[in-house]
Amino acid sequence: MEKKVRELIKRKGPLAENEVKDLLKMYNIKTTNYQIVNNVEDLKKLELKFPVALKVCSNKILHKTDVGGVKLDIKNMDELEKHFKCFKKKFPQGYSFLVDQMVEKGVEIIIGLVQDSTFGLCIMCGIGGIFTELYRDVTFRVVPINRYDAMEMIEEIKGKKLLEGFRNIKADKKIVIDLLLKVSKMGEELMDYIDQMDLNPVFVYENNYCVVDAKLILK
Numbered sequence: 309m310e311k312k313v314r315e316l317i318k319r320k321g322p323l324a325e326n327e328v329k330d331l332l333k334m335y336n337i338k339t340t341n342y343q344i345v346n347n348v349e350d351l352k353k354l355e356l357k358f359p360v361a362l363k364v365c366s367n368k369i370l371h372k373t374d375v376g377g378v379k380l381d382i383k384n385m386d387e388l389e390k391h392f393k394c395f396k397k398k399f400p401q402g403y404s405f406l407v408d409q410m411v412e413k414g415v416e417i418i419i420g421l422v423q424d425s426t427f428g429l430c431i432m433c434g435i436g437g438i439f440t441e442l443y444r445d446v447t448f449r450v451v452p453i454n455r456y457d458a459m460e461m462i463e464e465i466k467g468k469k470l471l472e473g474f475r476n477i478k479a480d481k482k483i484v485i486d487l488l489l490k491v492s493k494m495g496e497e498l499m500d501y502i503d504q505m506d507l508n509p510v511f512v513y514e515n516n517y518c519v520v521d522a523k524l525i526l527k
Contacts, residue, residue, distance in 0.1 A: 326344055335493065342407060343355065411511060414511035415470045416435070419491050420505055421504060422505075430449060431450075433462065436508045468481070483515070504525050
């Protein structure tokens with residue numbers, strides 16, 4: 309296990325979004341480009357392309373949207389500075405903020421890890437985005453999984469046609485299979501540390517994917 313990984317997982321409870329994304333990158337899981345900012349001066353050092361999203365970034369706030377801590381589709385620096393100043397007033401607790409480079413929307417899926425009292429660490433996959441809790445179109449396997457397990461998981465999802473060219477939607481389920489195997493490998497290595505992890509949404513494209521939002525709680 310790499311030293312950087314050990315540093316991130318040595319404490320208990322939730323990680324901040326930037327920490328989760330750093331951990332994902334250590335396991336070669338693709339996620340968004342972002343920068344952490346604490347003041348207006350930090351915005352002037354921004355190296356991201358617009359449009360961007362602005363998010364409150366703290367391990368004390370898991371559901372950022374619920375507290376009004378996310379602003380999407382910010383088109384230029386003037387808009388970013390305006391929203392940043394509003395966020396600073398809204399969250400005066402000294403939290404950091406994450407500026408996230410917006411990516412093209414794709415088919416939205418959710419991939420996660422969760423500790424089960426009977427089976428131990430399990431991996432989950434399903435149709436993601438804001439309708440995850442409404443449709444509950446998800447499937448589970450015990451970690452670790454192999455390629456055949458990953459293929460079976462996708463076959464069990466009711467919305468699998470979204471990954472098979474439905475209405476000419478460009479998304480490839482082979483990419484999801486590869487991603488499931490990477491998450492399984494991560495889960496296997498960190499089995500004694502992870503309580504639960506949600507990657508939602510993950511945008512799936514014709515030849516690529518991107519983890520847009522990520523949450524992770526350590527035991």
